[in-house]
Amino acid sequence: MRFRSSLLRRLTLLLALLVGGLLPGLVQAQHAVRADTLYTMTGDGPIVDGVVLIEGSTISEVGPASEVDVPSGATVHEATVVTPGLIDPRSTVGVSGLENVPANQDQLDTSAPIQPALRAIDAYNPREDLVKFVRQLGITTVHTGHAPGALVSGQTATFSTTGGTVAEALHDSLTTVAFTLGPDAQQRFESPGTRSKGVAMLRQKLLDARAAMDDEGPTTDLGQAMLQKVLRGEVPALITAHRAHDIQAALRLQEEFGFEMILDGASEAYLVVDEIKEAGVPVILHPTMTRPSGTTQNAAFTTAATLHEAGVPVAIQSGWEPYVPKTRIVLYEAAIAVANGLPRRAGLASITSTPAQILGLDDVGTLAPGQTADLALFDGDPFEYTTHTCTVLDDGRVVSDECK
Incomplete structure (x- = not known):
């Protein structure tokens, strides 16, 4: 069963992209996460004023807010710092x-x-x-x-x-x-x-x-x-x-x-x-x-x-x-x-x-298009003791929204 869930998620993304191409405007990001500082962990440096768009359980787009259009109707979450789950x-x-x-x-x-x-x-x-x-x-x-x-x-x-x-x-x-x-x-x-x-x-x-x-x-x-x-x-x-x-x-x-x-x-x-x-x-x-x-x-x-x-x-x-x-x-x-x-x-x-x-987990641990939408949203520096984890998304769903 290794990578079973990863394969299913990627097939879901492919289907969403195909439907989006055939029926433009009908497939939109369900969630948009905006961060003062966004750590993608992909090898690039952190993105200041970054945005992550999520379609279903999958990340569809990541980048600076100046370059990413947030679709109307998307639920927007804001945080000081965002990292992968x-x-x-x-x-x-x-x-x-x-x-x-x-x-x-x-x-x-x-x-x-x-x-x-x-x-x-x-x-x-x-x-x-x-x-x-x-x-x-x-x-x-x-x-x-x-x-x-x-x-x-x-x-x-x-x-x-x-x-x-x-x-x-x-x-x-x-x-x-x-x-x-x-x-x-x-x-x-x-x-x-x-x-x-x-x-x-x-x-x-x-x-x-x-x-x-x-x-x-x-x-x-x-x-x-x-x-x-x-x-x-x-x-x-x-x-x-x-x-x-x-x-x-x-x-x-x-x-x-x-x-x-x-x-x-x-x-x-x-x-x-x-x-x-x-x-x-x-x-x-x-x-x-x-x-x-x-x-x-x-x-x-x-x-x-x-x-x-x-x-x-x-x-x-x-x-x-x-x-x-x-x-x-x-x-x-x-x-x-x-x-x-x-x-x-x-x-x-x-x-x-x-x-x-x-x-060997190929669909988690980073924030990039095609990855599973697992994100942690913080109200400050994650490594500061006084910072709280305020929102957690797992598979594109909000699974915790209380600051801890």
């Missing part, structure tokens, strides 16, 4: 819930240390209050699923934060398979008891999966079938590793088996920047304000800036919190990274265009 690139939102109750804590199954068959799509609740909470703060897309804490905790998926059913919210049913290296994968299980045992267990499973790929016919082992998708490069391995030597172990596994890899967490990435860059691996960095304890005890506010300066693609995540409201907000985490050396545009990119590129 924000993307949380690593979360458990919708799989974990707002409250500390077992019924909505499905982010980690601890019955076994290796469970690649577990699907995020089977646990995601689009009506969870935590989904609404992040949507009101401008987050229109979440990459969510099984949390770190097991050698292989399960699969991740990507959803819109709007939609009453899983099918309505779905962007991508299988985005990555989530791995964890280091002590965080050892605390809940009798085995592995050490780092080397954990890597050995993973290596054995990957070797078994690779050997079975030569057998005739598809495997009926769901976990092995998923690892084979990783080995064939069909699905990236999202490997959580915080300490420098765990990051190096992840890079060795990637080199040995040749799978596509996204490095997750990476608290001590600043110690092995050259190795990460040489491997060509993007990083979904820990929340900037993560608590410095355990494997994250050497986390630094400046790591995002260090990775960006080195040319490593970096996105900033919310992660998972064991207490209410069960998640951080990526806008605030990126703001702290900007305050500690990450350039402003790179800070916005870390929660819009860069995670879209890392996760």
Whole structure:
């Protein structure tokens, strides 16, 4: 189901353009968004006094107000700053819930240390209050699923934060398979008891999966079938590793088996920047304000800036919190990274265009004709603490209009 929704949206836009050409004047923008400063995140600089026109669920035109004609009858929204809808690139939102109750804590199954068959799509609740909470703060897309804490905790998926059913919210049913290296994968299980045992267990499973790929016919082992998708490069391995030597172990596994890899967490990435860059691996960095304890005890506010300066693609995540409201907000985490050396545009990119590129989402993360109309409207600088998210559009619909 990868890119299913993207294809449908593009077909919708094509149909609208065809109808518009045949019946001029009948197809008009339903919404026009006007901003004092418009960040398109397309590679160009911000547009002063910019306008975004929306037809249905799709952006039809973007540019300065002096060059864009707003059709009569369009609903006009005005804001100080407008950005693409924000993307949380690593979360458990919708799989974990707002409250500390077992019924909505499905982010980690601890019955076994290796469970690649577990699907995020089977646990995601689009009506969870935590989904609404992040949507009101401008987050229109979440990459969510099984949390770190097991050698292989399960699969991740990507959803819109709007939609009453899983099918309505779905962007991508299988985005990555989530791995964890280091002590965080050892605390809940009798085995592995050490780092080397954990890597050995993973290596054995990957070797078994690779050997079975030569057998005739598809495997009926769901976990092995998923690892084979990783080995064939069909699905990236999202490997959580915080300490420098765990990051190096992840890079060795990637080199040995040749799978596509996204490095997750990476608290001590600043110690092995050259190795990460040489491997060509993007990083979904820990929340900037993560608590410095355990494997994250050497986390630094400046790591995002260090990775960006080195040319490593970096996105900033919310992660998972064991207490209410069960998640951080990526806008605030990126703001702290900007305050500690990450350039402003790179800070916005870390929660819009860069995670879209890392996760293979081709219709969100930027404001351009043909893109899905996901927008966040602010009454000031998004990185200022006193600024509010006042309007959120998802798929061209206003899904929040109360300043938060």
